[in-house]
Amino acid sequence: MGTYGSSQPEIPLTDGTEPDQIPLLQIRELHTQFETKQGTVRAVDGLSLDLYEGEVLGLVGESGCGKTMTALSIMRLLPGNGQAVAGEINFEGKNLLQCSAEEMKQIRGGRIAMIFQEPMTALTPTMTIGRQISEAMEIHLRLSRQEARERALELLEHVGIPSPRERFDNYIHQFSGGMRQRVMIAIAFSCQPRLLLADEPTTALDVTVQAQILDLIKELAQESGMTALFITHDMGIVAGSCDRVAVMYAGRMVENGPVDDVLLNPRHPYTQGLLGSVPSLESEPGDRLYSISGLPPDLVSLPPGCKFWPRCPLADDRCREEEPVLEQYGESRAACWKVMPLRES
Amino acid sequence: MLAPTVIIVMLITFTLGYYGPIDPVRAVLGEEWEDETRYAEVKKALGLDRPFMIQFLDYMGTMFGGNWGQSLAAFGGTASDRAVSEGRGAGYSGTSTSVREMVLGRLVISAQLSLWALVFLTVFAILLGVLAAVKQNTTIDYAIVTSSIVASSIPAYVIGPVLLIIFVLKIPVFKTVGGWDGMFSRQAILPAIVLATGPMLVIVRQTRAGIVEVLGKDFVRTARAKGLPERLVVARHMLRTAMIPVLTSMGLVTSGLLTGSLFVEQIFNIPGIGKLAIQTLMSGDHPVFMGVVLFQALIIVTVNLLTDLLYGGLDPRVTYD
Numbered sequence: 001m002g003t004y005g006s007s008q009p010e011i012p013l014t015d016g017t018e019p020d021q022i023p024l025l026q027i028r029e030l031h032t033q034f035e036t037k038q039g040t041v042r043a044v045d046g047l048s049l050d051l052y053e054g055e056v057l058g059l060v061g062e063s064g065c066g067k068t069m070t071a072l073s074i075m076r077l078l079p080g081n082g083q084a085v086a087g088e089i090n091f092e093g094k095n096l097l098q099c100s101a102e103e104m105k106q107i108r109g110g111r112i113a114m115i116f117q118e119p120m121t122a123l124t125p126t127m128t129i130g131r132q133i134s135e136a137m138e139i140h141l142r143l144s145r146q147e148a149r150e151r152a153l154e155l156l157e158h159v160g161i162p163s164p165r166e167r168f169d170n171y172i173h174q175f176s177g178g179m180r181q182r183v184m185i186a187i188a189f190s191c192q193p194r195l196l197l198a199d200e201p202t203t204a205l206d207v208t209v210q211a212q213i214l215d216l217i218k219e220l221a222q223e224s225g226m227t228a229l230f231i232t233h234d235m236g237i238v239a240g241s242c243d244r245v246a247v248m249y250a251g252r253m254v255e256n257g258p259v260d261d262v263l264l265n266p267r268h269p270y271t272q273g274l275l276g277s278v279p280s281l282e283s284e285p286g287d288r289l290y291s292i293s294g295l296p297p298d299l300v301s302l303p304p305g306c307k308f309w310p311r312c313p314l315a316d317d318r319c320r321e322e323e324p325v326l327e328q329y330g331e332s333r334a335a336c337w338k339v340m341p342l343r344e345s
Numbered sequence: 346m347l348a349p350t351v352i353i354v355m356l357i358t359f360t361l362g363y364y365g366p367i368d369p370v371r372a373v374l375g376e377e378w379e380d381e382t383r384y385a386e387v388k389k390a391l392g393l394d395r396p397f398m399i400q401f402l403d404y405m406g407t408m409f410g411g412n413w414g415q416s417l418a419a420f421g422g423t424a425s426d427r428a429v430s431e432g433r434g435a436g437y438s439g440t441s442t443s444v445r446e447m448v449l450g451r452l453v454i455s456a457q458l459s460l461w462a463l464v465f466l467t468v469f470a471i472l473l474g475v476l477a478a479v480k481q482n483t484t485i486d487y488a489i490v491t492s493s494i495v496a497s498s499i500p501a502y503v504i505g506p507v508l509l510i511i512f513v514l515k516i517p518v519f520k521t522v523g524g525w526d527g528m529f530s531r532q533a534i535l536p537a538i539v540l541a542t543g544p545m546l547v548i549v550r551q552t553r554a555g556i557v558e559v560l561g562k563d564f565v566r567t568a569r570a571k572g573l574p575e576r577l578v579v580a581r582h583m584l585r586t587a588m589i590p591v592l593t594s595m596g597l598v599t600s601g602l603l604t605g606s607l608f609v610e611q612i613f614n615i616p617g618i619g620k621l622a623i624q625t626l627m628s629g630d631h632p633v634f635m636g637v638v639l640f641q642a643l644i645i646v647t648v649n650l651l652t653d654l655l656y657g658g659l660d661p662r663v664t665y666d
Contacts, residue, residue: 131581
């Protein structure tokens with residue numbers, strides 16, 4: 001675990017910057033691939049990421065850039081024939097990629113919990129919501145069925161479900177989307193995990209409900225001092241909820257740093273593009289919303305050089321041939337030959 | 346739904362019986378049937394000289410009145426003696442010629458046999474189906490599916506005698522070959538297994554397909570993300586959803602078992618309703634045969650209704666207004 005720490009540049013411990021400590025979760029050169037008839041899909045391609053105790057890291061990028069696959073690689077719940085073929089995911093002194101199936105069962109739900117995107121389909125339709133919350137506690141906290149029931153009732157109340165006693169024996173079809181996500185959150189927090197992976201927890205919800213759910217997750221995470229990885233494509237969520245942000249493109253990291261720094265001074269043209277796609281208060285009615293031209297690359301046949309060059313307005317010959325690596329620029333790091341000049345503040 | 350279905354079934358069975366090849370008068374008279382005056386006498390006594398509609402209404406009255414009429418044995422005659430002696434058979438005590446008592450007495454035996462077959466099916470077929478699905482596209486999966494195909498493709502009249510040869514003659518596990526000695530006697534085991542092999546494939550396949558379909562669902566991933574052992578993921582989160590199509594087949598299979606145990610009852614000499622149907626058809630005991638047919642139709646209707654009610658037990662989204 002400590003092998004990488006020594007070569008890391010010294011960064012002062014300030015709010016939002018990387019603290020000088022051993023990360024809780026350390027992803028090193030993760031490669032996650034799927035074998036398809038068209039060829040090998042490189043869903044995650046050499047991603048390295050550190051997550052420090054108590055911080056909330058936002059993982060952003062377009063659909064299909066590997067955010068969800070990163071989280072599922074951590075949980076070792078990749079669908080189909082997906083496999084983390086190389087790299088390390090270190091958590092609490094263990095490389096998760098080498099843990100036995102038994103060890104992973106202890107970690108899943110107990111040490112690392114995950115909140116899924118689709119509250120409509122992510123909960124079992126034929127089981128009462130109460131049992132869905134209490135069953136994990138019976139396993140990880142070794143509670144009796146009755147104790148787990150009591151805890152589940154407390155949790156339901158805590159996540160803001162009115163009259164939990166009546167709701168305990170309800171089924172998921174009797175709940176609205178926001179309520180379902182609250183149940184999902186209760187499940188995730190039930191065994192007091194150290195790390196929370198939230199995969200677009202609010203994407204499928206109404207805008208008004210989104211804010212409530214985000215506040216709830218933040219509040220619960222702060223109460224328990226939990227570390228969280230927030231997967232999202234919504235820069236608003238990153239600005240409002242995260243300490244640090246990591247931007248992914250084509251399965252790799254292109255920029256990361258403290259939220260304020262990255263949002264105000266994006267170094268990578270892709271981050272610039274993402275931020276430019278957010279409507280702002282200054283825009284006039286009728287203004288066209290900026291969008292990054294082109295589509296994300298085909299993960300089966302990635303272009304040589306920088307993976308973003310086909311869509312990049314600044315690309316030159318070097319970008320087309322040589323792949324940039326992450327370099328430190330101020331408080332943040334970016335992988336680009338054409339790093340944006342810092343904005344005057 | 347129930348009442349019109351039953352009346353339509355009654356009309357169809359009655360019409361078939363009325364125009365069908367069985368002549369109840371001949372069955373009663375036996376050799377004497379060529380005597381025209383005797384023939385007319387018996388025909389009048391049985392009420393068969395009346396018009397179709399009157400006979401049908403009379404028949405409905407008898408059925409809804411609850412005693413379902415009398416076996417031809419009540420009218421005496423040579424053929425009817427045969428009907429009585431065979432119609433009751435072993436395991437049925439009593440000398441009643443009431444159709445109701447004959448059918449119900451036999452039905453109890455068939456129901457017990459079918460219940461065993463259902464138990465075998467639910468335990469083995471569903472277990473094998475789940476196993477095949479979880480071990481999808483492995484040797485275990487292929488072995489389970491192939492052996493169920495084999496088991497279900499061999500007809501009962503082949504499996505039955507083969508099992509009898511093996512387990513009675515070669516390895517004498519069972520001493521007696523046939524007959525019925527109550528639900529918990531050893532004699533019930535072999536026929537129940539033979540009865541269960543027929544629908545085996547359907548249940549194995551349905552269970553496998555049901556589980557495979559939910560395997561990739563988001564809620565299964567959520568269950569795994571909780572760190573549940575795979576056994577609980579299957580039992581708690583997958584099985585109930587996967588069982589909904591299986592229940593449909595189970596309903597059809599149950600009707601089939603209750604009404605279609607003809608071969609098995611014949612092979613193992615079990616005096617169930619299937620055997621009664623064959624015997625009365627052969628002997629020409631028209632009222633009893635009609636009773637059997639009508640009762641089997643009733644069973645199918647009832648089992649269908651029960652299946653619909655059971656959906657609510659499996660799927661909480663199903664409600665009944």
